[in-house]
Amino acid sequence: VRVVEGEFMGENLRIGVVVARFNDLLTDELLSGALDCFERHGVERVDVVKVPGSFEIPLAAKKLAESGKYDAVLALGAVVRGETKHFDLVANEVAKGVANASLQTGVPVIFGVITVEDELQGLNRAGIKSNKGFEYAMAALEMANLMKKLK
Numbered sequence: 001v002r003v004v005e006g007e008f009m010g011e012n013l014r015i016g017v018v019v020a021r022f023n024d025l026l027t028d029e030l031l032s033g034a035l036d037c038f039e040r041h042g043v044e045r046v047d048v049v050k051v052p053g054s055f056e057i058p059l060a061a062k063k064l065a066e067s068g069k070y071d072a073v074l075a076l077g078a079v080v081r082g083e084t085k086h087f088d089l090v091a092n093e094v095a096k097g098v099a100n101a102s103l104q105t106g107v108p109v110i111f112g113v114i115t116v117e118d119e120l121q122g123l124n125r126a127g128i129k130s131n132k133g134f135e136y137a138m139a140a141l142e143m144a145n146l147m148k149k150l151k
């Protein structure tokens with residue numbers, strides 16, 4: 001049996017990050033966790049693109065992916081149901097948009113958008129209990145390295 005999987009080395013990788021400003025109390029934490037992960041794995045170059053909200057992530061993510069300049073793109077956002085009536089609309093559109101950006105370009109686009117009931121749940125995922133940003137960055141590293149093996 002031959003198992004193919006991506007390692008976590010960051011040397012020679014170029015990663016693009018798209019982060020939404022909406023709920024930046026949470027997304028700033030996700031971003032710092034992701035940047036910490038990339039730095040500690042020796043990623044050579046990380047470019048960060050900021051967008052107003054999660055709904056705008058797919059367009060920016062697709063632009064980065066189709067530029068051919070990145071081995072993987074990480075999408076970071078926080079959709080909080082809380083006061084939002086169109087929580088499901090935003091969350092579903094972002095998930096679909098991120099998946100399409102990846103499939104249409106052949107570049108891994110990691111779905112790092114936390115969808116939570118309220119701010120506290122968000123904070124638990126953005127630093128109190130764990131930092132999902134770091135975890136999503138690991139997925140970006142693994143997929144970037146895996147793609148190089150599948151070429």
Ligand SMILES: O=c1[nH]c(NC[C@H](O)[C@H](O)[C@H](O)CO)c([N+](=O)[O-])c(=O)[nH]1
Nearest residue numbers: 020022052053054055077078079080084
């Ligand atoms: O990233 C988010 N954007 C949100 N809305 C903004 C949306 O992403 C767009 O930026 C906006 O609709 C303009 O296109 C959110 N809510 O509506 O609650 C949210 O929870 N998270």
